[in-house]
Amino acid sequence: MTAAQAVLALAWAGVMMYALLGGADFGGGFWDALAGSPRRGYGQRRLIEHSIGPVWEANHVWLIFVLVIFWTCFPIVFASVASTMYIPLTLVAFGIIARGAAFAFRKASTELWQLRLFGGAFALSSVVTPFFLGAIAGGVASGRVPAGLAKGDIIGSWVNPTSFLGGVLAIGTTAYLAAVYLTADARREGRRDLADAFRHRGIIAAVVTGVVVIGGIFVIHQDAPRLYSGLIGRALPIVVLSAVAGIVSLALLAARRYALARITAAIAVAAVIWGWPVAQYPLLLPPHVTVMNAAAQPTVLRTTLASVLIGLVLLVPSLVWLFTLFQRSRHAEPD
Numbered sequence: 001m002t003a004a005q006a007v008l009a010l011a012w013a014g015v016m017m018y019a020l021l022g023g024a025d026f027g028g029g030f031w032d033a034l035a036g037s038p039r040r041g042y043g044q045r046r047l048i049e050h051s052i053g054p055v056w057e058a059n060h061v062w063l064i065f066v067l068v069i070f071w072t073c074f075p076i077v078f079a080s081v082a083s084t085m086y087i088p089l090t091l092v093a094f095g096i097i098a099r100g101a102a103f104a105f106r107k108a109s110t111e112l113w114q115l116r117l118f119g120g121a122f123a124l125s126s127v128v129t130p131f132f133l134g135a136i137a138g139g140v141a142s143g144r145v146p147a148g149l150a151k152g153d154i155i156g157s158w159v160n161p162t163s164f165l166g167g168v169l170a171i172g173t174t175a176y177l178a179a180v181y182l183t184a185d186a187r188r189e190g191r192r193d194l195a196d197a198f199r200h201r202g203i204i205a206a207v208v209t210g211v212v213v214i215g216g217i218f219v220i221h222q223d224a225p226r227l228y229s230g231l232i233g234r235a236l237p238i239v240v241l242s243a244v245a246g247i248v249s250l251a252l253l254a255a256r257r258y259a260l261a262r263i264t265a266a267i268a269v270a271a272v273i274w275g276w277p278v279a280q281y282p283l284l285l286p287p288h289v290t291v292m293n294a295a296a297q298p299t300v301l302r303t304t305l306a307s308v309l310i311g312l313v314l315l316v317p318s319l320v321w322l323f324t325l326f327q328r329s330r331h332a333e334p335d
Contacts, residue, residue, distance in 0.1 A: 003302050004073070004295035008277075008284075010308055011069040016273045018062035020177065020266050023170075025052045025059055027178025029099065029126020030171065031201060032119065045119075047194055048178075049107065051185045058322060060096070061315070072304050074294045076147055077284050081136070084145045084152035088132040095129030127171055134170030138163035141276055142224035143286035147294075161223040165216045172209035173269050179205050180249065180265040184258040195258065202253050202261075206246060226286055230279025238278055242271035 001009075028048040035041025035048075070078040082089060098121055106118035135158045139145060142162040145152045157163075179202030186194035220228045231239055245268035252261035282290045295301060 002292075003298060003305055004291050007069060007073045007295075007301055007305050007308070008291055010305075010312075011066055011073075012274065012277055014062045014066040014069065016270050018059065018066065019173070019269060019273050022059040022062060023130065023174040023269070024177040024181050026099075026126045026130045027174035027176070028052045028182070029123050030175045031178055031182070031198070032126070033123030034201075043191065043194055044197065047182060047186055047189065047191065050189075051182060057100070058319060061319075069304070069308070073296050073301055074284060074291075075296060076289065076294050079149055080145050080147050080151065080285060080289075081140060083150040084154060084157050085136050085139060087154060088136050088158045092129055092132045092136075095125040095132065099125035099129060130170040130174050131167035132158075134166035134168070135159075135163040136166075137170075137276070138166030140285065141166070141227050141280065142220075143226060145285055147285055147289045161219045162227075165212070165219050168212055169209065169216065169272075172205060172212055173272065176202060176205040176209055177265055177269060180253065180258070180261050183253070184262055187258055195256075199253050199256065199258075202265075203250060206250050206253075210246060227276075227279055230281075231275060233279070234281070235275045235279035238271050238275040242268050242275065245271060 028051065032041075032045055032048050035044040067078075070081075102118040102121035102125065106115055106122060109115050109118060139152075139157040139160065139162070142160065144157040144160065144163075179198045182198040183195045183202060186192070186198060217228075220231070245264045249261050249264040249268060252258075252264060280286055282292065284291055284294050296304075
C-alpha cells in the first residue's frame with residue numbers, strides 16, 4: 001500500500017466515523033422534531049439530549065479530520081469540490097452552526113416560545129445539514145465536479161437526481177441510526193416505553209430507507225452509469241453486506257435485541273459508506289482524477305500519515321473513554 005492509499009483509507013475511515021456518530025446526532029434531531037407536543041414529547045427529547053449532549057461536539061472532530069486530510073494530501077480534490085460546491089458547503093456550515101447554537105440555547109431556555117423556536121431550529125438544521133452533505137456526495141460520485149477551481153456547474157453539480165438521492169439517503173440513514181441507538185439508551189435508563197417507541201421508528205426508518213435504496217438503483221443506473229457499474233462489480237460484496245446487515249438489524253429490533261442491533265445497523269451504514277470509494281477506485285473525481293495524480297508530494301503524504309497515526313493514538317482512547325462515561329445508566333426522568 002502506498003502512502004497516498006494509506007492516507008485515503010484513513011480519511012475514509014474518518015468519513016465513516018462521522019456518519020456513524022455525527023450522523024446519529026443529526027438523526028436525533030430528526031426524531032426530536034417528530035416527538036410531539038412539549039408535554040407528550042418531553043421524555044423522548046430528554047433522552048435525545050442525554051444521549052447526544054456530551055458528545056455531539058466531539059463527533060465533529062471527524063469532519064474536521066477529513067477536511068484537513070483532503071486539504072493537505074489531495075489539494076486538487078479539496079479545491080475542486082470546495083469551489084464548485086461552495087453553495088451546499090456553505091449551507092452545511094450554517095446548518096452545523098445553527099444546530100449547535102439552537103441545541104445549547106434550548107437547554108438554557110425556560111419560556112415556551114423560546115423552546116419552540118430553538119427546538120424548531122435544532123430539528124430543521126438536523127435534517128437540512130445531512131441532506132446537503134448527501135447532495136455533495138452524490139454530485140462528486142456522479143462525476144459532476146471536474147478538476148480545477150470552479151470548473152463545474154455551481155448549481156447542477158448538486159441539483160441533480162443522484163445528489164437528491166444522496167440527500168434523501170443521508171436523512172434516512174441518520175434517522176435509522178439514531179432510532180436504533182436510542183432504543184438501547186432507553187432500555188439502559190429503564191424506559192421500556194421509549195425503547196418500544198424508538199424500536200418502531202427504527203423499523204419504519206429501515207424499511208423506508210430500504211425502499212429508497214431499491215429505487216435509487218434505477219436512478220444511479222440512469223444518472224451515474226460509471227458508479228452503477230462499480231457498485232454491481234467490484235463493490236458488490238460490500239453492497240450485499242450492507243443489505244444483509246440491514247435485514248439482520250430489522251430482525252434484532254423486532255426481537256428487542258437492541259445492543260446487537262446497534263452493531264448490525266452500524267455495519268449496514270458503514271458498508272454503504274465504503275461501497276462508494278470501492279466502486280469508483282482509483283478515481284477521486286470521475287472520470288479522470290485518480291488517487292495518484294491527485295496526491296500531494298510523497299514527503300507531505302508520509303509526514304501527514306505519521307502525524308495522523310500519532311494523533312489517533314491520543315484521540316481514539318480519549319473518545320472511547322468519553323463515550324464510556326456517558327453510556328452509564330442514570331435515573332430516568334419522569335414525563
